[in-house]
Amino acid sequence: MFKLEPMNFNFSTVKGITEDQLMQHYKLYSGYVKKLNELWNFPVDARKYGEGNSTYSNMRSLKLGETYALDGITLHQLYFENICNSFKKPYGEILNLITRDFKSFENFKEYLTNVGLSMRGWAILVIDPIDNKLHIIGSDAHDVGALWNCYPLLVMDVYEHAYFIDFQTDRKKYIQIFIENINWKIVNERLEKYYLIKSTLNNLRCFGNNSICPIWYI
Numbered sequence: 001m002f003k004l005e006p007m008n009f010n011f012s013t014v015k016g017i018t019e020d021q022l023m024q025h026y027k028l029y030s031g032y033v034k035k036l037n038e039l040w041n042f043p044v045d046a047r048k049y050g051e052g053n054s055t056y057s058n059m060r061s062l063k064l065g066e067t068y069a070l071d072g073i074t075l076h077q078l079y080f081e082n083i084c085n086s087f088k089k090p091y092g093e094i095l096n097l098i099t100r101d102f103k104s105f106e107n108f109k110e111y112l113t114n115v116g117l118s119m120r121g122w123a124i125l126v127i128d129p130i131d132n133k134l135h136i137i138g139s140d141a142h143d144v145g146a147l148w149n150c151y152p153l154l155v156m157d158v159y160e161h162a163y164f165i166d167f168q169t170d171r172k173k174y175i176q177i178f179i180e181n182i183n184w185k186i187v188n189e190r191l192e193k194y195y196l197i198k199s200t201l202n203n204l205r206c207f208g209n210n211s212i213c214p215i216w217y218i
Ligand SMILES: [Fe+2]
Pocket: 025, 028, 076, 157, 159, 161, 162
């Protein structure tokens, strides 16, 4: 039986966002975990779902709920993790890449803020093996605008539920506080993992094994 437990986060280390706001947000995340636990214990017997139909069918409901819950869990875990604890000043390799790909840290903050104001769900800093550069992706919902092969480095939730208790309609102020709380150590660690995965796959290809994760062909 599949059973996932919600992760724990130290919300007392976040400055400028109240624990009440963060705990209400955490309840939503826990709800996605609960629903995924239900979804991933459903039987895989195809005939139990009746005939598939893209307007409405039992299978369609299951599949839409599955991606929504699963992406909701992943994105919220990354989001909570990258605003908790210390290391609030950018440094190291991620700062080098930001300067390289966004010209300056100030411009990066403005660009991230603009994406956050323009989307209804998420702004996500990723690195993609196609060009090995940073990109900020905008998404209107957990399961909309997902990219399958890029690696998430920094996740910002811009749903109203992420800030409305503390900031009401002032999303720009919330984004400013979010940026001040970014845990750059976590972001650097994610970048290191990306490099490790990439070099491991490249080494495997040295032995002629092109069947492993063929999309990562760079
Ligand atoms: Fe959220």
